[in-house]
Amino acid sequence: MTEKIDYVYLTSAPHSGSTLIACLLAAHPMVSTVGEFSSPFSPSEKCSCGSRYGDCNFWADWKQQAADAGIAFDPGKQALKLAPEPGSLTDSFYYYQFSKRAVARIRDTLFKRMFPLKTKTFSRRLRTSVDLAGILCGREKTRIFLDTSKNPFQIRFLRDCPNINLKVIFLVRDGRAVMNSLLSKETIYTPQSAAETWRWCNKTGQGICDTYVPEKNLFHLKLEALCDNPGDTLAQLGDFLELDGVPDLDFNSDYHIVGNYMRHTFDGIIRPHDEKWRQHLSRENLDIFNRIGGRMNREFGYMAKGEGTS
Ligand SMILES: [Zn+2]
Numbered sequence: 001m002t003e004k005i006d007y008v009y010l011t012s013a014p015h016s017g018s019t020l021i022a023c024l025l026a027a028h029p030m031v032s033t034v035g036e037f038s039s040p041f042s043p044s045e046k047c048s049c050g051s052r053y054g055d056c057n058f059w060a061d062w063k064q065q066a067a068d069a070g071i072a073f074d075p076g077k078q079a080l081k082l083a084p085e086p087g088s089l090t091d092s093f094y095y096y097q098f099s100k101r102a103v104a105r106i107r108d109t110l111f112k113r114m115f116p117l118k119t120k121t122f123s124r125r126l127r128t129s130v131d132l133a134g135i136l137c138g139r140e141k142t143r144i145f146l147d148t149s150k151n152p153f154q155i156r157f158l159r160d161c162p163n164i165n166l167k168v169i170f171l172v173r174d175g176r177a178v179m180n181s182l183l184s185k186e187t188i189y190t191p192q193s194a195a196e197t198w199r200w201c202n203k204t205g206q207g208i209c210d211t212y213v214p215e216k217n218l219f220h221l222k223l224e225a226l227c228d229n230p231g232d233t234l235a236q237l238g239d240f241l242e243l244d245g246v247p248d249l250d251f252n253s254d255y256h257i258v259g260n261y262m263r264h265t266f267d268g269i270i271r272p273h274d275e276k277w278r279q280h281l282s283r284e285n286l287d288i289f290n291r292i293g294g295r296m297n298r299e300f301g302y303m304a305k306g307e308g309t310s
Helices: 018-026 057-068 089-095 101-114 116-140 154-158 175-185 191-212 223-228 230-240 283-299
Strands: 005-011 031-033 144-150 164-172 218-222
Touching: 005 018, 005 116, 005 154, 005 191, 018 031, 018 144, 018 164, 018 223, 031 116, 057 116, 089 101, 101 116, 101 191, 116 144, 116 154, 154 164, 154 191, 164 191, 164 230, 175 191, 175 283, 191 283, 218 223, 218 230, 223 230
Parallel strands: 005 144, 005 164, 031 144, 164 218
Antiparallel strands: none
């Protein structure tokens, strides 16, 4: 249908800065993105361009072009629920992240044979995402589609999709900052579940990247490095994406991003990372985080050896 594109998938825990990355790269002339492509949204919600999604010409045109190509596309209903159902043994087997690469691949082969319908359904949904990405890149004359949907399980299906070169950005942020952000901006989290969510997302993302993504197609990105040293970090990201040096970002473009509130407020300025968690997280909550995520946070280099182990 279209030329082969680079499908760049960003995986991370929530509140790790994925919307910032989407806003930054949306401004690059070689990149097409709508941020969290597979997150659901309602036509009455506001797109980052200021219109409601249901009134935004960008989405209407994309839908029409998809229809012309024989693809049913209902913006906002692209949601993919790739996650284990609580209590389902089948799902536990299917989504379990084995530490050994070979074991994970044997599981994948077994599962394809045992549950062909389920596997085909997921594969078809991801291929539709890839086809839609190709249509958008063709329309915008770009060669890179950035999808910041975050859920690492999509990588297992995207890697089998034809007509793309899959690249993965593995984005991390200090778990204490993520915990603080989840507790202050989302009502569904307890200190325990916030810390567990951060650890689970990163552990799963890391395992899936190790198992399925060749090193040359994987970019490890720390939000703090981008915020504190944007020039060098964007240059490295530009190299990874083969953008010929430092991305030349056009912040005057209008974007059509799905993501958090930042999609409405981004002004093109990357600010140094803050450490509000130092004032806001109680000693008790820090202890909870250290117990659940301390070891991983140290492995990522956010805490000194021995810090948080009292
Ligand atoms: Zn829009």
